[in-house]
Amino acid sequence: MDKDREMAMVADCQNGNKKAMETLVRELQKPVYNAAYRMMGSADEAADVAQTTFLKVFENIDRFDPKYRLFSWTYRIAVNTALDQLKQRKRTKPLEQAPESTMGLPQETTATSQLSAEVQSTLMELSDDQRSVIVLRYFSDCSYQDIGRILELPEKTVKSRLFTARRQMKRKLQEHGVLSL
Amino acid sequence: MNDDRALELLSAAADGELGADDRAELDQLLLSSTEARESKAELEALDSLLKGLPELEPPAYLHAQIMARANPTTPPQRPAKFAWLGALVPGAGLRYALAAATGALVAAIFITTGSMLSDPDDVTDLVGTMAPNAASANTDVIDSFAFRDAGFESDVQLERSNGSLFLNVQMSTAAPLDISVDMAGAGLKADAIAQIESDFDLISLVDQALSLRAVGEQRLTILLRRVDDTASAEEAKISLEFSSDGRLLQRGTLTATL
Structure with missing residues (x-):
């Protein structure tokens, strides 16, 4: 979506145009849901995060700053919502294992499905901060600048956090025998 | 280094x-x-x-659910409460009894579905009763769709009974199944829950979209009405989507001349 169309859609949403709100959700629900799934590791929780994200978007659309891109602003809300829910999960269910990571995956071959599950499981072993940068970089295709804006971090910190997250991810995948190099 | x-x-x-x-x-x-x-x-x-990880499809119900919650102030286009009962159930005494039963049913639905309902106000649209059973003698099946997948069975029928249209949904599943029904292409909307058996995790009736989620043996009948009552007969297409755990399993269509 180009910037002009995005701004027109935001203006329509600010005026309470239901069609514009529907379009906004339709355009962004898939990337937001995917990012939420990779953050949460569960289809149900990802749907909850996505729903809460869009409700917050509409609630705060009047305060949208046009110097940002809509997707960047929406991801920021999504990641913060996911982080809040993860904190809540830890507070309320300290002994619970991470949810089954194969949930919500499309039909795949058994080998692909198992690999996806292993990778998702490894993602869930990272710290929330590390997982956030991996998710934004790989599953939301954000640049360092985008990630910095979304997470309110200097680009230098994004770079070092992404480096640390990759190193952790690489080690864990090697321990699990997924990355055999 | x-x-x-x-x-x-x-x-x-x-x-x-x-x-x-x-x-x-x-x-x-x-x-x-x-x-x-x-x-x-x-x-x-x-x-x-x-x-290389696959991109996931959001659940079919997600869009409708978000929009339902995002528009709590949209005034629902609903008919006078229980007005349609007269056409379905003869006898004032029985209608009052059914209306009372309906109150309990609406409360039960609200409790069962809890926060999944779009808004507490939405229960005002969930006016229902022990309306004509789909299998009654006066019921004509206009079209039906059978969904079968490993661990999932569901039948959705568009029916006409005593001049009213009903959507009858039955399911038997081993895992939660989401059914999304889009009636925009048919000029129809869900008017009320006419009959419900067992408990659904989600029942969302918003404009011309119906979203259901449940597991196990379930049955639900929804009273439909034309969005524009004066519209002439036309071919109606009701789109169906069956999904589980965010995975689209099958799409289907009900077609009929109304």
């Missing part, structure tokens, strides 16, 4: 975020260090692994 420095440079290079000085340092490193070349191969494998 240690492995971490190599990975740091490689990490930035993979993201296209490497400055000219760092680029020269990395090139030199790759020429001189076997470990750096191994790190590069490992990072490329990691990148390939992560980028």
Whole structure:
């Protein structure tokens, strides 16, 4: 979506145009849901995060700053919502294992499905901060600048956090025998 | 130079975020260090692994559910409460009894579905009763769709009974099944729950979209009405989507001339 169309859609949403709100959700629900799934590791929780994200978007659309891109602003809300829910999960269910990571995956071959599950499981072993940068970089295709804006971090910190997250991810995948190099 | 420095440079290079000085340092490193070349191969494998993960489809009900919650102030276009009962159930006494039963049913539905309902106000649209059973003698099946998948069975029928249209949904599943019904192409909307058996995790009636989620043996009958009552008969297409755990299993259509 180009910037002009995005701004027109935001203006329509600010005026309470239901069609514009529907379009906004339709355009962004898939990337937001995917990012939420990779953050949460569960289809149900990802749907909850996505729903809460869009409700917050509409609630705060009047305060949208046009110097940002809509997707960047929406991801920021999504990641913060996911982080809040993860904190809540830890507070309320300290002994619970991470949810089954194969949930919500499309039909795949058994080998692909198992690999996806292993990778998702490894993602869930990272710290929330590390997982956030991996998710934004790989599953939301954000640049360092985008990630910095979304997470309110200097680009230098994004770079070092992404480096640390990759190193952790690489080690864990090697321990699990997924990355055999 | 240690492995971490190599990975740091490689990490930035993979993201296209490497400055000219760092680029020269990395090139030199790759020429001189076997470990750096191994790190590069490992990072490329990691990148390939992560980028190769499948993109997931959001649950079919998600859009309708978000919009239902985003528009709590939209005034529902609903008929006078229980007005349609007169056409379905003869006898004032019985109608009052059914209306009372309906109150309990609405409360039960609200409790069962809890926060999944779009808004507490929405229960005002969930006016229902023990309306004509789909299997009654006066019921004509206009069209039906049977969905079958491993662990999932569901039948959706568009029916006409005593001049009213009903959507009858039955399911028998081993895991939660989401059914999304889009009636926009048919000029129809869900008017009320006419009959419900067992408990659904989600029942969302919003405009011309109906979203259901349940597991096990379930049955639900929805009273439909034309959005524009004066519209002439036309071919109605009701779109169906069956999904589970965010995975689209099958799409279907009910077609009929109304």
